[in-house]
Amino acid sequence: MNTVFGLVDCNNFFVSCERAFDPKLEGKPVVVLSSNDGCIVARSNEAKALGIPMGAPVFEWRDHLKQNKVIQISGNHSLYADMSDRVMKTVGEFVDDYEIYSVDEAFLRFGPREGYEKTCRALRATVRRNVGIPVSIGLGPTRTLAKAGATFAKKHPSLEGVLSLVDHPEIDTLLDTFDPGGLWGIGRQYSRLLIGSGIRSARAFRDLPDAWILRHMGSGALRVAMELRGTPCGDHKEPNAHRKSIICSRSHGRPIVTLAELKQAIATHIASAAETLRNEGLRARWLTVFVGLRKQGYGQAYPSGESITIDPSTNDTPELIRAAHVVTERIFVPGASYKKAGVRLSEFGPDDADQLRLFGSVARDPKREAAWRAADGINAEWGTGTIRFAAEGVSRAWRPKAERRSPRYTTSWEELLTVR
Amino acid sequence: MPTVQFFQPHEGRQFDGPLDLNEHLVRHPTATFFMRAGADSREAGIRSGDLLVIDRSLRPGIGSIVIAVRGGELRIERFNRPANDEELELWGVITHFIRDLP
Numbered sequence: 001m002n003t004v005f006g007l008v009d010c011n012n013f014f015v016s017c018e019r020a021f022d023p024k025l026e027g028k029p030v031v032v033l034s035s036n037d038g039c040i041v042a043r044s045n046e047a048k049a050l051g052i053p054m055g056a057p058v059f060e061w062r063d064h065l066k067q068n069k070v071i072q073i074s075g076n077h078s079l080y081a082d083m084s085d086r087v088m089k090t091v092g093e094f095v096d097d098y099e100i101y102s103v104d105e106a107f108l109r110f111g112p113r114e115g116y117e118k119t120c121r122a123l124r125a126t127v128r129r130n131v132g133i134p135v136s137i138g139l140g141p142t143r144t145l146a147k148a149g150a151t152f153a154k155k156h157p158s159l160e161g162v163l164s165l166v167d168h169p170e171i172d173t174l175l176d177t178f179d180p181g182g183l184w185g186i187g188r189q190y191s192r193l194l195i196g197s198g199i200r201s202a203r204a205f206r207d208l209p210d211a212w213i214l215r216h217m218g219s220g221a222l223r224v225a226m227e228l229r230g231t232p233c234g235d236h237k238e239p240n241a242h243r244k245s246i247i248c249s250r251s252h253g254r255p256i257v258t259l260a261e262l263k264q265a266i267a268t269h270i271a272s273a274a275e276t277l278r279n280e281g282l283r284a285r286w287l288t289v290f291v292g293l294r295k296q297g298y299g300q301a302y303p304s305g306e307s308i309t310i311d312p313s314t315n316d317t318p319e320l321i322r323a324a325h326v327v328t329e330r331i332f333v334p335g336a337s338y339k340k341a342g343v344r345l346s347e348f349g350p351d352d353a354d355q356l357r358l359f360g361s362v363a364r365d366p367k368r369e370a371a372w373r374a375a376d377g378i379n380a381e382w383g384t385g386t387i388r389f390a391a392e393g394v395s396r397a398w399r400p401k402a403e404r405r406s407p408r409y410t411t412s413w414e415e416l417l418t419v420r
Numbered sequence: 421m422p423t424v425q426f427f428q429p430h431e432g433r434q435f436d437g438p439l440d441l442n443e444h445l446v447r448h449p450t451a452t453f454f455m456r457a458g459a460d461s462r463e464a465g466i467r468s469g470d471l472l473v474i475d476r477s478l479r480p481g482i483g484s485i486v487i488a489v490r491g492g493e494l495r496i497e498r499f500n501r502p503a504n505d506e507e508l509e510l511w512g513v514i515t516h517f518i519r520d521l522p
Contacts (some may be wrong), residue, residue, distance in 0.1 A: 021494075023492050129451075132476065410454075416471075417456070417486070419494045420453050420459045
């Protein structure tokens with residue numbers, strides 16, 4: 001047995017952030033809406049039990065929401081970004097080797113002999129107490145099994161939030177109850193194919209002949225099956241349809257020491273990440289700047305990073321650069337030398353951009369989009385960076401509608417919670 | 421091979437730099453939250469408008485001023501009950517309050 005993987009997954013993350021500051025929301029059906037209040041992007045367990053699907057358009061569900069007294073809250077992305085940051089930093093206090101996978105998920109990596117289950121129980125209790133967010137943690141010999149473990153842990157309260165599938169004696173029974181459509185990397189379309197072929201559980205899918213999976217579903221699905229069998233497959237590069245993040249980073253031959261240089265390096269990374277984003281027709285809502293720096297008086301370089309939400313999501317290079325520079329200024333330490341810098345874009349969907357278009361309330365700028373397309377075309381032909389963006393700011397002409405947003409309890413002095 | 425010990429500053433404290441109030445008020449950044457007192461409180465001389473610094477990672481002792489959850493609301497309380505108060509849901513321990521003088 002080699003590495004053990006873990007997945008920390010925050011339970012109903014946006015709803016849990018709201019509940020941390022408003023305990024009255026406990027036990028009630030709560031949904032969080034996308035910017036512009038168009039779609040449902042998070043649901044409490046009570047709301048899930050009412051059959052409200054993820055991504056449901058509010059106007060279609062208005063009566064159902066009203067009848068069941070579902071509390072609707074506009075997304076408060078400053079709050080979620082700050083709470084996510086606290087969760088991830090707490091993860092880092094317990095586990096050396098971890099990777100932030102999305103706003104509410106992180107993968108962990110343990111050596112085979114580490115007391116990983118005990119560590120995960122302590123981590124879960126600490127995140128709950130210190131940050132106020134409930135998390136579920138799955139462990140397994142592969143990332144796919146870790147993720148399945150986290151899903152089980154979330155569903156069954158008796159597990160107290162942690163389930164290890166490493167050498168689990170009942171793994172077949174567990175996978176018998178697992179819907180193959182809920183597996184990581186199996187899309188809705190394949191889920192239908194599997195059901196049509198009489199494959200109704202993750203176990204049945206796992207035990208299909210390789211040739212069948214390859215012929216009907218392709219190599220991505222075969223990797224999922226192999227991971228279910230316990231063989232880790234590669235660097236969990238997902239097919240683009242399931243892509244969750246885009247990372248651009250580079251080590252600097254000569255360490256960077258000034259803020260201006262660092263901002264320039266970050267802008268270059270953003271430009272190429274944004275190009276990928278546009279090529280794949282995606283928009284990002286979450287941006288992380290990370291650096292490897294060496295401070296005076298310290299021997300070792302250490303990694304550092306911070307994230308920011310972009311609301312509504314975008315793939316516009318200047319907007320992304322502006323957001324990245326806000327973070328860069330915040331993390332820059334004068335006197336430090338930066339050996340490495342990079343950016344990560346994530347949180348691609350469910351995307352409010354499409355909803356905004358759908359509801360026609362935000363005019364997108366077709367000229368600007370045409371300009372990006374042209375620039376990306378030239379860059380594709382002549383090499384990335386042929387056309388560069390001057391890192392000038394572009395002000396936002398509009399703000400999203402967010403009628404029922406909660407206060408920004410942790411990021412605005414003006415909006416602190418008042419207590420008696 | 422002889423080794424030489426160099427002075428190693430503590431993590432988070434570089435060579436003498438300007439004092440940072442955060443270092444004094446915020447022990448556990450991931451667990452520290454700020455709130456505002458909405459009324460004069462009987463506890464610890466907290467007055468309406470005071471900025472409260474709350475650390476969720478601390479366990480309260482008898483006499484600690486805490487934020488507790490009561491009937492779905494967050495309230496300022498003095499923690500003086502034995503640990504078997506099942507009613508009490510603790511949110512965090514108030515470690516400081518900051519008041520602007522006129």
